Amino acid sequence: MKKTLICGGIFLAALGFTSCHDDDDDMPIKDDQVIIRDDPAHLKHRISHDNSGLISIDGGSGTSNRKGATMSINRRAQVRALQAENGNAKFSLALVAEVFPPEYEGQLLRATHVAVSGNYAYVTYNTEGETYLGGVDVIDISNVNNPQLVVSAELPNVDLSAVTVDGNKLLLAGAADVDKTANLTTPAWVADLTLQGAMLNTSYNFTDIPGYVATDITSNANSYYAVSGDNGVLAKLNKTTREIEVTIDIGDLRAVRTTGTKVVVLSGTQGIKIYNEDLTPVNEISAEADIPSSKRTIDFYQDYVLAAQGTRGLGIYNINSGELFEQIPIPPYEGDGSDIDPSDVVTNAVSTNGDNIFVANGGAGIALYHFDSPSELTFLGSASFRTIDQSSSNFVLSRDNYVFVASGKGGLKILKMVDLTPPTATCDGTYDPYTGQTQYDFNINSGETRSYSDTKEFASAINVNGTLTWCGWLKVNGSNTNINSAGTLNMYGTLLITQNLNVNGAMNLSGTSTVGGNLAINGNGQLRVSGNLSQGNSGSGSRLQIDGKLIIDGEVICYGDLNVNGSGVIEFANSNAKLIVYGNINNNGQVVNGSITQI
Incomplete structure (x- = not known):
């Protein structure tokens, strides 16, 4: 039976160090059994921004009778689908990078697990089937918009299951081919x-434990705790001696x-x-048997333990009772029901980040939830990567404003949380x-001036020929949002435009905004961004075209191409203003008081 392991020599070799052991025979994995990749030119090819962009979050509309339903599983709690008109979208997601798995x-190889410490993410890999072959990546995440792979190790005869960080220690779990180690x-x-x-x-240290594969490892102030799968154990290890x-x-x-x-x-x-802590039993929580030898994780929220439970989804239990x-x-x-193997639709992992919950559901992508209170959990929606590479979401971890998704042979997806709740929306x-309709086009006629303070979602287009001031939360699902030549839109708060935005007049954005499709600032148009604007859905080939003027007093991120034509002007209002472009840049216009950053 094939199982997994890891060894410290991978990093020691990567850094040009030798083991602290005098006798090489004491090492389970020797340096000559590890292939180190630390050449930036080589590693650069494993990082891709081709699919960078906003990720669609399906919040509950559709034909399925489950989608958008309110599920009251017990009388004390309620899981309800997010209704956009309530303005409960706490954040959006943007794919900032993909890390392709190593090949040997x-x-x-397949990405299995992620741990984060400070400015670095550590990613483990294994290989499907009877072959023992693993790897570890170290990724610099100090720049949320541009993560960098800094070192990679491939380990023949080794699979890696899990990784975590304890202070200044990197802890790893896995298995090895005992005939070759x-x-x-x-x-x-x-x-x-x-x-x-x-x-x-x-310095590094290793300990073998009973079982075929060490599936996970963690720690507290005094001890390490590890588990192994079939014929395995829960083991408590001394932090100083590493003895069981x-x-x-x-x-x-x-x-x-x-x-x-x-x-x-x-x-x-x-x-x-x-x-x-001493492994004396406290409580047991029964559950149906799961699919054998499958990836599963647990996490915590206040007094709850959240468990990934395969085909049963996510279980949330009171840890005390x-x-x-x-x-x-x-x-x-x-x-x-169409192109996804039902056996791949299983809950593999769960991660909590503040009040937010992220769940990896295999071929169904990731699901997002939010605890509005300890007794109320909101379903924010699901996000899938199947339009990118048909990969399965096997593991998820969220820390700070990052979300990491290990997707097997699809490698690692690194996502950024785009905050949709700016701290102030000063009108x-x-x-x-x-109080008007929201199902049809919303038109502001020439000479009209309207001002509202509200939270609304419009199913169709918005056309502004007069002056519209909106304070609060506004979402537009129509194919085009048009600020025409005599029009002015003043937006304070959060603006979500699902498709295209055309600015022929004046538009002032104060707060947080997203535009899924193309953004065109035409000849006499002027767009001023005071806050944050993210533009371009993942894989959409969107573009930001400027024939008029873009004034940046904050941060603008363009996930597609930028075209600045002869009459176009980009003006940075202060030294902190940023324009970040992931696609190609074609600049024939003017850039004033700053510079464009290309990823």
Whole structure:
């Protein structure tokens, strides 16, 4: 049976160091068994921005009778589909980079796990089937718009299951081919590597544990805790000596996490088990048996433990009482019932970030939720990458304003959270709410002046020929939003334009805005951005075309091409203003008081 492992030598070789062991035979993986890639020219080819852009989040409209439904699983909690007219969209997502998986002797590896510490993300890889072949990437994420792969290691005879960071230690879990590695009594083992300012020094330590594969590892202030799968154990290890102090036999272990003084594990056959730090039992939470030998994770929110449970979706339990708080089925998804293998639609992983919940649902992509209160959970929608590479979402981790999705042979997707709730939406007056229709075109006629303070979603186009001032939250789903030559739109707050924006008059954006399609600032048009504007859906080939004037008093991100024609002007209002372009730049106009950043 094939399982996995990892070793510190990968990073030591990468940094040009040797092991601190005097006897090379003590090393389970020697430096000559590791292929290090640290040439920037080579690594650059594994980072792609071709599909960078805003990711569509399906928030509940569709034909499925589940989609958009309100699910009240028990009387204390409610999961409800996001209604855009309520203005509850907390954030949008933008794909900023894809990291293609490494390839070794014609075999493509699969991304399995991600850990983040400071400005670096650590990504592990393994190989499907009986072959042992793994890898580790180190990615510099100090620039949220432009992550950089800085070192990669390929490890023949090794698979990697999980990685985490404990202070200045990088902890890894996996398995090895014991016939090709020295001094291992079992395939499963864990390792710690000492980090020095996010990189590594010459010290590392490893421990083999009972079982075929170490599936996860975590820590608290005093100990490491690791789990192994079939015929495996929950093991407590001494942080100083790395010796195993306690083991408990538990079948089919998938994940381990610590919270406060508790150690929580997830078994595919025995549900959730909760222990004290010394591994004395506290509680058990029963659950149906899961698909054998599959990736699953757990995370926490306040007094809840959230568990990925395969075909059953996401289970949320009270960690103290063991009571089920919610069982959330996998929401309907793009391609439901057509081009996706149903066996690939399973909940693999869950990650919490503040009040936000991210769930990896395999072929169904990722689902997003938000705790509005401890008793109310809102379904924000689902996002899929199937239009990019047909990949499956096997693991998800969200930290700060990043979301990392390990998608098997699709590698790693790095997404940025685009905040749609600016801290202030200061309007220049007090306005009435909008009481008109929202299903048809919304027209402001020439000579008209209208002002509203409201949260609304318009199904069709908006055409401004007069003056419109809107304070609050506004979404436009029509094919075009037009600010015509005699028109002025003053927007304070959050503006979401699903498709195209044409500016022939004056437009002032104060707050946060997204434009999914093309953005055209025509001859006499002027767009002033005081805040943040993101433009271009992922893979759409969108463009920002300027024949008029763009004034930036904040940040504008163009995920497609930028064309500045002869009469076009880009003016940076201050030294902090930014224009970031992911596509091609064709500039025949003027750039005043600043410069354009091309990714």
